[in-house]
Amino acid sequence: MSKLLRQHFEDREIKKGSGQVSAFIALSLGILATLAALCFLFPNLLTTPDFRPLYNANILRGLLFASVIIGFVSGVISLLRNPSKRWGMAGMLLNAFAALLASGQIEPNYYDRSMYAGLDYFILTLLISALVFIPMERFYAKYKAQKLLRSGWVTDIKYFMFSHLGIQLLSFFTIIPAQILFNQWLNPTWHQMVSGQPLVLQFIEILIIVDFFSYWIHRSMHKVPSLWRIHAVHHSSHHMDWLAASRVHVFELIVNRFVGYIPLLFMGFSPAATYAYLVFISFHAIFIHANVRFRFPYFRWVLATPEFHHWHHSSEKEAWDKNFAAFLPIYDVIFKTAHLPDHLPKKYGTTANTKIPEGFVAQLVYPLQNKQRKNN
Ligand SMILES: [Zn+2]
Ligand SMILES: [Zn+2]
Incomplete structure (x- = not known):
């Protein structure tokens, strides 16, 4: 643009x-x-x-x-x-x-x-996301006054384009070939036992394993100052909606996709299960950022909902460094970082101590500039 x-x-x-x-x-x-x-x-x-x-x-x-x-x-x-x-x-x-x-x-x-x-992949995901999430946010909006084209949307569209035409696509088409390669080196009995399970079971196992690693990667991103400067970009959005999910620094995309999935390579799952997982998790990531007011009273402690992840983005002090899990809040319960009060959060973004510049390029170079004090 x-x-x-x-x-x-x-x-x-x-x-x-x-x-x-x-x-x-x-x-x-x-x-x-x-x-x-x-x-x-x-x-x-x-x-x-x-x-x-x-x-x-x-x-x-x-x-x-x-x-x-x-x-x-x-x-x-x-x-x-x-x-x-x-x-x-x-x-x-x-x-x-x-x-x-x-x-x-x-x-x-x-x-x-x-x-x-993979230009078609970008066009299709943008169209599917827009067709699913724009009406959802219209009918079940948490903030009814929030516009579809709120401030910062141009920046987020650039992230969407960048990640779908670049890293995301690259990861889709490198993880699966890498997995096929690793599967040849695994113990055949073990590989057959794992990949012979029903797809649903493999899918659930992948969720449990990857989520454990991504919990710790995410938590480190909040705790290690140099990593926080990368991850703070994701927290810089003051509005939560489907498009805000795209705002992820390229370094973080690389870490998540390539470090987070390494354990998967040694497990011997079938490529079909991994593929299903990758597609599912990319749409789930958009959903938990959406501007929706769903609370899911029975599932909010079982699966990560928009409510759960909105609290992670809140700038209110009680919510700092909480709710790190991407999909299974149980990890936050086990490691004592869960936060799900009765009400929904009101404010989003980083605190005054972490000032993230506006704009795609400025945010891209932000982690490489002079170090500032970490806070939230
Ligand atoms: Zn975070
Ligand atoms: Zn997020």
């Missing part, structure tokens, strides 16, 4: 009725449609080989053109309503460009698996 667009939108909530919402729809659909059209043009380079057999090109092309029409019409509406014509115009042009790109489709060759960018 351009610097101009950031200056225009960042740290400002978008107002209804001024042509800004339609400009946003036009531009977002225009960007997504352009990326999707590029996937049609260069499927071997940009799409994920494992996903290709699942696609129906005709249905996807129909959806793409429907999205282009909605995006173009939104651009026209913005042009009519917004005194500043440039965003509506940019949205219209972007959608027209996507239509032009998509119409020049080359017959795909699905056999080449040499190199790909």
Whole structure:
């Protein structure tokens, strides 16, 4: 997203009725449609080989053109309503460009698996997340007044793009090949016994094992000052919603994905169970950040709910260094860091002692700058 667009939108909530919402729809659909059209043009380079057999090109092309029409019409509406014509115009042009790109489709060759960018993975996760979590936050909002495009959303979209096009994708497609490799070196009897279990059972075992390690990685990130500077970026958001889940520093993504999963490699689970776990946990991570008021009275001590993780993000003193578990609060109970009072938290973010700059690049370099005192 351009610097101009950031200056225009960042740290400002978008107002209804001024042509800004339609400009946003036009531009977002225009960007997504352009990326999707590029996937049609260069499927071997940009799409994920494992996903290709699942696609129906005709249905996807129909959806793409429907999205282009909605995006173009939104651009026209913005042009009519917004005194500043440039965003509506940019949205219209972007959608027209996507239509032009998509119409020049080359017959795909699905056999080449040499190199790909997984652009389709980014587009699909963004669409699925938006379709599930935006209506959920609308109907069950904890903070009803909180806008979809609250302050800092541009920064978080950049995180979303960065992690889905980079690290997350990389981890998906390195953990499983690494696991297959490790499985060959394991004791065959042990490997057969573990991977021969029902998938559900393996899935639960992976949850229990990975969660134990991620509990301690997360707790260390709060306790070791140099690690806290990396992890504090995740805590810098003052609003909790589905998009805030993406705000994770690249160093932390690497540590979580590659150190947290090492124990898995020695266990001998089947790749299908690991795959199911990775997909599940990435959507669960979005869910626990969502701006929803669910309390789950019976499950709140069994599984990590939005309430549980919202307390972890609270800047209220009683909640400091609490609720580290990603999925199983039992680890916080065992290691005495659980905090689930009767009410929901009110304030989020880091305290005045940890001042995190705004913006993606500033946050990227923040842990490398001069050390400050750790607090919360
Ligand atoms: Zn934390
Ligand atoms: Zn979080």
